[in-house]
Amino acid sequence: RKEVEQDPGPFNVPEGATVAFNCTYSNSASQSFFWYRQDCRKEPKLLMSVYSSGNEDGRFTAQLNRASQYISLLIRDSKLSDSATYLCVVFSGGYQKVTFGTGTKLQVIP
Amino acid sequence: GAVVSQHPSRVICKSGTSVKIECRSLDFQATTMFWYRQFPKQSLMLMATSNEGSKATYEQGVEKDKFLINHASLTLSTLTVTSAHPEDSSFYICSAIDRELEKLFFGSGTQLSVL
Secondary structure, three states: OOOEEEOOOOEEEEOOOOEEEEEEEOOOOOOEEEEEEEOOOOOOEEEEEEOOOOEEEOOEEEEEEOOOOEEEEEEOOOOHHHOEEEEEEEEEOOOOEEEEOOOEEEEEEO | OOOEEEEOOEEEEOOOOOEEEEEEEOOOOOOEEEEEEEOOOOOOEEEEEEEOOOOOEEOOOOOOOOEEEEEEEOOEEEEEEOOOOHHHOEEEEEEEEEOOOOEEEEOOOEEEEEO
16 A cells, blocks of 8 residues: 555546645654645646645635544635646654655646 | 755766765754655656665665665755666656644755766
């Protein structure tokens, strides 16, 4: 089993739709969790950190469920510009280890 | 602005030559940096973890003699692709952890093309 797993997609959704991604992790001692966004041929960029209490940034909401060992990302009112690959990133081992999911590809369609 | 600087952004070289890629943390000290490779339409693949002042830890299947990593200071790690071949052509990205901010920042990547 991979340490961090994501559905690779692609998720093809119409503009204005709400879409949700999940990411599961196997190491219960993992410390910090993030969602990154990667556009084609570019470096990943931090989208948001993920906390147990949940956090929201505009149309984006992230949530951590430690009991079930997964994190989620919800995107409301999808825009064409949201089309990208969304990477789940997990820190563990005192920030010595960073593990990525394979990424979930989102394509927002006009 | 960028907090991790990676150079060069693009390299085209002949088969058999060596290429050095630099990764610098600009606003923080990075005891740990990571090097990745990404082939078209594939996910990021961790190649190695670079620790300042010690040997890098390579992932399984990554040849340490081919991909030389040096992390001689708290702000600089280098990756040298030795005797590059066309199959080494890829997008190479570095990243570093800002422990104070508890965040991971990426360099802008280097597109390597070996002819």
